[in-house]
Amino acid sequence: MSLNILVLVKQVPDTRCVGPDAMTPEGTVNRAALPAIFNPDDLAALELALRLKEEHEGARITVLTMGLPKAAEVLRESLYRGADDAVLLTDRALGGADTLATSYALACAIRKIGTPDLILCGRQAIDGDTAQVGPQVAEKLALPQVTCVERIEQLADGRVSLVRRIDGGVERVEAPVPCLLTIVGDAAKCRPCNAKLVLTHKHTEPAPDGVMRQWSAADVEADLEQCGLKGSPTKVKAVQNIVFKAKESRRLTADEAELDGLMKELIANHIIG
Amino acid sequence: MNSVFVYCETDKGQLADVSFELLTKGRILADRLAVNLEAVVADSGVRGKVEKQILPYGVDRLFVFDDPVLSPYTTQPHAALLSRLFSEEQPQICLMGATTIGRDLGPRVSSACTSGLTADCTALEIGDYTDPRTGNEYKDLLYQIRPAFGGNIVATIVNPEHRPQMATVRSGVMRAEVRDADYKGEVAYPDVARYVTAEDCVVRVLERHVEQLPTNLKGAGVVVAGGYGVGSKEGFDLLRALAKELHGEVGASRAAVDAGFCEPALQIGQTGVTVRPKLYIACGISGAIQHVAGMKESGIVVSINTDPDAPINALADYVITGRVEDVVPKLLKKTPQAPRRGDV
Numbered sequence: 382m383s384l385n386i387l388v389l390v391k392q393v394p395d396t397r398c399v400g401p402d403a404m405t406p407e408g409t410v411n412r413a414a415l416p417a418i419f420n421p422d423d424l425a426a427l428e429l430a431l432r433l434k435e436e437h438e439g440a441r442i443t444v445l446t447m448g449l450p451k452a453a454e455v456l457r458e459s460l461y462r463g464a465d466d467a468v469l470l471t472d473r474a475l476g477g478a479d480t481l482a483t484s485y486a487l488a489c490a491i492r493k494i495g496t497p498d499l500i501l502c503g504r505q506a507i508d509g510d511t512a513q514v515g516p517q518v519a520e521k522l523a524l525p526q527v528t529c530v531e532r533i534e535q536l537a538d539g540r541v542s543l544v545r546r547i548d549g550g551v552e553r554v555e556a557p558v559p560c561l562l563t564i565v566g567d568a569a570k571c572r573p574c575n576a577k578l579v580l581t582h583k584h585t586e587p588a589p590d591g592v593m594r595q596w597s598a599a600d601v602e603a604d605l606e607q608c609g610l611k612g613s614p615t616k617v618k619a620v621q622n623i624v625f626k627a628k629e630s631r632r633l634t635a636d637e638a639e640l641d642g643l644m645k646e647l648i649a650n651h652i653i654g
Numbered sequence: 655m656n657s658v659f660v661y662c663e664t665d666k667g668q669l670a671d672v673s674f675e676l677l678t679k680g681r682i683l684a685d686r687l688a689v690n691l692e693a694v695v696a697d698s699g700v701r702g703k704v705e706k707q708i709l710p711y712g713v714d715r716l717f718v719f720d721d722p723v724l725s726p727y728t729t730q731p732h733a734a735l736l737s738r739l740f741s742e743e744q745p746q747i748c749l750m751g752a753t754t755i756g757r758d759l760g761p762r763v764s765s766a767c768t769s770g771l772t773a774d775c776t777a778l779e780i781g782d783y784t785d786p787r788t789g790n791e792y793k794d795l796l797y798q799i800r801p802a803f804g805g806n807i808v809a810t811i812v813n814p815e816h817r818p819q820m821a822t823v824r825s826g827v828m829r830a831e832v833r834d835a836d837y838k839g840e841v842a843y844p845d846v847a848r849y850v851t852a853e854d855c856v857v858r859v860l861e862r863h864v865e866q867l868p869t870n871l872k873g874a875g876v877v878v879a880g881g882y883g884v885g886s887k888e889g890f891d892l893l894r895a896l897a898k899e900l901h902g903e904v905g906a907s908r909a910a911v912d913a914g915f916c917e918p919a920l921q922i923g924q925t926g927v928t929v930r931p932k933l934y935i936a937c938g939i940s941g942a943i944q945h946v947a948g949m950k951e952s953g954i955v956v957s958i959n960t961d962p963d964a965p966i967n968a969l970a971d972y973v974i975t976g977r978v979e980d981v982v983p984k985l986l987k988k989t990p991q992a993p994r995r996g997d998v
Contacts, residue, residue, distance in 0.1 A: 480761065480771070481764060481765060481768065481769075481770065484765060509773075509802070509803075510773065510774065511761075511774075512761070512773065513760070513764070513773060515761075516758060516759075516760075516761035517761045517762070517765035519762065520733070520762045520765035525729070525856050525857050526730075526758070527729075527857060528729075528757070529754060529758075542860070546754065547754045547862070547864065548754045548755075548864075549864045549865055550862065550863045551862075552861065552863065553859070553862075554728070554857055555860055556856065556857045556858075557856050557857075613770070614813045614815065614816035615771070615772060615798075615811050615813050616783075616811070616813070616814060617809050618783055618797065618810040618812045620802070620807050620808070620810075621810075629971075630967060630971060630972065631971065631972050631973070632973050633975070634974070634975055635974065635975070635976030635977070635981045637984055640981065640984045641988050643956070643972055643985075644985060644988035644989065644990075645988075647933065648990055652932055653876060653900050654990035
């Protein structure tokens with residue numbers, strides 16, 4: 382029986398290169414000012430999936446994302462790197478979803494795809510850093526989960542052995558298959574796009590059938606009460622752009638004498654020394 | 655009824671720091687709501703060891719689940735236990751540490767209970783909420799306050815309809831304080847077999863390797879922290895030298911960690927370590943909210959930055975406008991231990 386791997390990916394605004402124009406004067410996020418990228422931890426998950434595919438004859442990798450139609454870009458990038466097919470779950474009814482509503486919709490899509498042997502996803506996405514969607518999807522599908530995985534050691538006889546990060550160290554665990562794994566970003570650097578695959582998939586667009594399928598909430602038989610903003614238990618009450626309360630700062634230059642004065646003051650006040 | 659619950663973590667019978675901090679905050683929230691504070695411990699061999707640690711924090715009822723299936727920690731037994739306990743007890747709030755365990759367990763339980771969970775909160779308060787769409791008013795909700803979106807904004811999250819309202823908090827963010835050494839609370843020792851089934855115990859821990867943390871950042875009196883402006887790994891060596899001279903520790907902003915200048919364990923901020931040193935020297939750190947969340951209670955703050963308008967300067971007692979690689983070597987020469995050669 383061949384191995385089926387599903388990788389969950391997300392297109393995220395690159396919060397690492399936030400500039401002064403990242404926020405509008407009203408304090409909302411200026412999405413236009415931020416480039417959309419492949420979530421870094423998800424790239425590591427894709428790489429681990431690609432390595433498993435190399436080791437297991439006949440293995441197939443399906444990539445699933447939920448997002449705006451534009452999120453097809455990360456699916457295409459996955460195909461460029463060696464994924465076999467992809468699913469874009471996109472629907473206005475899914476907008477404004479918190480992690481719980483997101484995991485519900487993803488779980489519906491995974492049921493429609495057919496539960497794979499392994500589900501891999503990044504530990505967390507850089508736009509929220511919650512690390513919640515992986516475990517929540519696992520719970521919805523009643524699958525075992527192992528989070529913060531940095532290495533897949535062996536997959537054989539219906540068991541997978543793993544090394545995962547824990548506070549201050551690592552542990553080796555063994556889980557039954559099927560299961561869901563969340564992967565830390567530095568587990569593996571993802572391989573570059575393959576030029577031949579780029580040529581093959583450059584014009585691949587989401588369609589009802591084919592290599593990149595596009596599904597709506599209805600296509601995955603999602604209950605709209607549990608989707609999007611409506612299905613989200615958490616609500617954002619307020620968002621604030623924080624302005625720090627200014628202290629009376631002393632301004633210094635890199636001049637030796639000024640720095641000497643600073644250090645003497647810190648010593649005199651018993652801050653150091 | 656509808657108590658505040660805290661899920662406590664233990665290591666060889668000793669409660670984790672973050673659990674004491676959450677019990678303290680939980681007691682404050684429970685007082686404000688006029689409800690009980692309840693705590694849960696799930697581990698093996700903890701009966702008789704944890705009660706005296708926990709009750710003084712003002713815990714009205716403590717559940718001690720003591721069974722070999724609960725140790726070492728794997729997700730499903732703990733998740734099954736908590737979701738079943740919550741369906742019996744109907745807590746209104748549940749707090750967990752944003753530790754490896756809390757971040758693994760919290761989402762699983764929230765999904766099973768169909769309740770909202772907010773990760774890495776930096777403040778928790780009680781307040782009212784009016785839903786802007788329906789106009790429905792809600793009294794005394796948990797305000798879950800956290801930096802969001804890469805730490806550029808602060809969001810207040812509420813869970814109006816679903817219970818429990820769940821939140822995780824990092825270690826060191828809240829303060830721990832005993833309520834009353836003789837506080838009288840009940841202790842229950844439920845039968846674990848009623849909550850956890852054999853199907854929950856399918857993941858096995860084969861071995862565990864935990865090291866002493868390489869840094870004592872959390873408790874350091876002096877922190878020399880570097881940001882993206884440090885520019886390189888070599889730049890961090892300078893910071894290490896200064897930290898050593900000042901008997902302090904080196905920290906970093908997320909940008910520096912992401913850029914690979916130093917190891918992730920050094921990250922200060924909402925998703926890293928929270929520090930409260932007497933002296934905080936910020937080198938080439940702009941001051942995203944997510945970073946400031948982890949250092950704002952520092953005593954004296956010195957900011958070294960080429961940008962005279964870096965946001966962190968507003969928090970600084972001393973603002974040095976200049977390049978890190980120029981300023982830090984000069985400071986190194988002036989440290990109390992450094993041989994005084996006189997000004998050049």
